[in-house]
Amino acid sequence: MRRRSSGGGGSAKGSTKRRSSSVGFDEFGFAVGKKREKKLQHRCHSYSYPQPNALKVKQLCELLSYWNGSSFICRNQVQTLIMPTVLYIITGTHIERFIRIGIPPALRGRVWKCLLDVDAVRVSSDFSYQACLSDIRKPLVDLGVSEYSIISAITTLSDKENDLGSGQTPDTPSSAFSSTEVALFRQIALDLQRSFPTHRSLMGDSPEAIEGQAKLFRVLTAYAKYNPQIGYSQGMSYIAAVLLMLLGEEEAFWALVVLLEKPKYLSELFDSSLKKIQHQALVFQQLLKHRKPQLFQHLEKVGVSSLHFVMQWFLTLFTSLPCWDSVLAIWDLFLLHGLLAVFRVGLTILQLLEPRLMSMTEEAAVLPVLLRVPVDVSQYSVLIPALWSTEVQEWEINCMNRVILEETAESPAGPPQDHHRAGVEQCCWTPQCHCWTENPPATTAIQFTASCGLQRPVSSVLWAVVSCGQWCPVATSVLCPLIKD
Numbered sequence: 152m153r154r155r156s157s158g159g160g161g162s163a164k165g166s167t168k169r170r171s172s173s174v175g176f177d178e179f180g181f182a183v184g185k186k187r188e189k190k191l192q193h194r195c196h197s198y199s200y201p202q203p204n205a206l207k208v209k210q211l212c213e214l215l216s217y218w219n220g221s222s223f224i225c226r227n228q229v230q231t232l233i234m235p236t237v238l239y240i241i242t243g244t245h246i247e248r249f250i251r252i253g254i255p256p257a258l259r260g261r262v263w264k265c266l267l268d269v270d271a272v273r274v275s276s277d278f279s280y281q282a283c284l285s286d287i288r289k290p291l292v293d294l295g296v297s298e299y300s301i302i303s304a305i306t307t308l309s310d311k312e313n314d315l316g317s318g319q320t321p322d323t324p325s326s327a328f329s330s331t332e333v334a335l336f337r338q339i340a341l342d343l344q345r346s347f348p349t350h351r352s353l354m355g356d357s358p359e360a361i362e363g364q365a366k367l368f369r370v371l372t373a374y375a376k377y378n379p380q381i382g383y384s385q386g387m388s389y390i391a392a393v394l395l396m397l398l399g400e401e402e403a404f405w406a407l408v409v410l411l412e413k414p415k416y417l418s419e420l421f422d423s424s425l426k427k428i429q430h431q432a433l434v435f436q437q438l439l440k441h442r443k444p445q446l447f448q449h450l451e452k453v454g455v456s457s458l459h460f461v462m463q464w465f466l467t468l469f470t471s472l473p474c475w476d477s478v479l480a481i482w483d484l485f486l487l488h489g490l491l492a493v494f495r496v497g498l499t500i501l502q503l504l505e506p507r508l509m510s511m512t513e514e515a516a517v518l519p520v521l522l523r524v525p526v527d528v529s530q531y532s533v534l535i536p537a538l539w540s541t542e543v544q545e546w547e548i549n550c551m552n553r554v555i556l557e558e559t560a561e562s563p564a565g566p567p568q569d570h571h572r573a574g575v576e577q578c579c580w581t582p583q584c585h586c587w588t589e590n591p592p593a594t595t596a597i598q599f600t601a602s603c604g605l606q607r608p609v610s611s612v613l614w615a616v617v618s619c620g621q622w623c624p625v626a627t628s629v630l631c632p633l634i635k636d
Contacts, residue, residue, distance in 0.1 A: 179475045182349040193473055199532040200476035203255035211249050215261050250483045251539060260397035266486040267409045269402055280401050283373045290328030298365045301340045308337035335383055339371045342388040367392055370404045384423050386466030393470060415489035420465055432461040435497055437551040442498060446505050454514045460521040464497055472529040480535050495543040503528045503537055
């Protein structure tokens with residue numbers, strides 16, 4: 152793995168007033184300026200991701216050429232389909248091997264399209280992206296606003312929104328635009344100027360940036376029309392902008408649809424009220440409490456809650472990290488494993504930061520480190536190996552989730568006291584396991600059948616069960632010490 156400094160790229164002709172002649176771009180398109188230009192210094196431009204091996208690139212290209220839904224069939228095996236014993240299906244495990252090695256930047260867009268099955272989702276839907284764009288442009292024209300100058304139109308949109316709110320402009324069914332549409336256009340326009348302002352596709356008013364801003368505006372507005380129940384909410388602009396860096400405009404739209412609506416990905420993070428992300432931040436806090444109790448207690452002592460930093464991490468999928476090669480590797484893992492990978496990344500970062508955080512005694516010192524993770528922690532050669540060695544299991548997140556639901560009295564099964572029956576109740580994190588709830592002895596030998604489905608190390612199960620405040624020996628033929636939380 153060799154470290155590369157990426158200061159080349161040079162400014163294109165006709166540099167704008169917001170882009171000085173000293174600004175070049177690194178290999179991922181982020182501006183590299185003079186040290187005095189502080190706005191550009193958040194990003195690190197010295198990348199340490201591994202250079203792709205030519206043979207591995209060839210093998211990955213072969214797999215991508217024969218992608219078939221969630222699996223691959225290789226060329227030489229297609230020719231021998233009449234021999235079932237020879238047919239070999241290559242699954243997600245093989246893709247994970249390539250992700251571990253490192254996806255070549257030139258192939259990442261194709262890999263993401265395949266992992267999200269973008270083409271199949273597009274073909275199976277009766278929604279027309281182009282027709283939706285035509286519908287979006289009608290109210291824009293009536294407002295005197297262009298998608299190609301949407302940021303400069305923020306004042307116009309704000310004034311119109313105020314007029315509609317004060318009743319000066321009637322909001323009637325015959326109007327070409329509604330107050331809801333004006334508010335949507337304005338909010339997206341505001342967020343456009345905050346989304347990667349140092350990336351060449353969104354920076355300044357060069358032709359490339361104007362087109363990039365228009366694409367991002369169209370994708371986000373189209374999604375709000377596609378799914379008005381979710382609409383547009385904070386953080387979506389970062390997700391869509393990353394997709395547009397690697398995919399075509401309509402491909403990025405359908406990729407966004409998959410990410411926001413499939414339970415595997417972000418359907419439990421985004422909603423208009425932000426209640427979902429707040430809930431997931433509490434779930435992460437509960438996970439941190441049990442995996443890193445000393446760090447959790449220290450953060451509580453200095454007055455830092457996970458809500459202060461986890462919401463930013465999760466809603467933007469860690470795009471605020473300064474090392475973009477690490478961000479892309481995180482996204483590779485996320486697209487493969489889904490939301491579970493987000494918890495895994497968050498826990499890994501805190502593990503790496505733990506010695507530093509434990510030495511800090513003031514909230515004012517802790518929060519900046521969490522909100523702006525230092526380069527020495529986020530660089531690829533440090534963060535990504537640590538990420539692959541950190542495991543977070545789905546059953547752990549399910550357990551933490553139910554803990555939070557019970558604490559907030561929102562559990563679908565109802566409050567715990569409603570389940571008590573003769574000293575036995577269903578465990579809060581699996582319907583098959585039973586918990587002793589009335590004066591269990593210090594040790595109890597319990598025989599459980601394999602149908603319990605919890606073949607896990609006793610130590611792991613015990614702390615998970617303790618976290619939900621229940622008595623629950625779940626191992627088969629094991630003598631379990633029952634210890635209160």
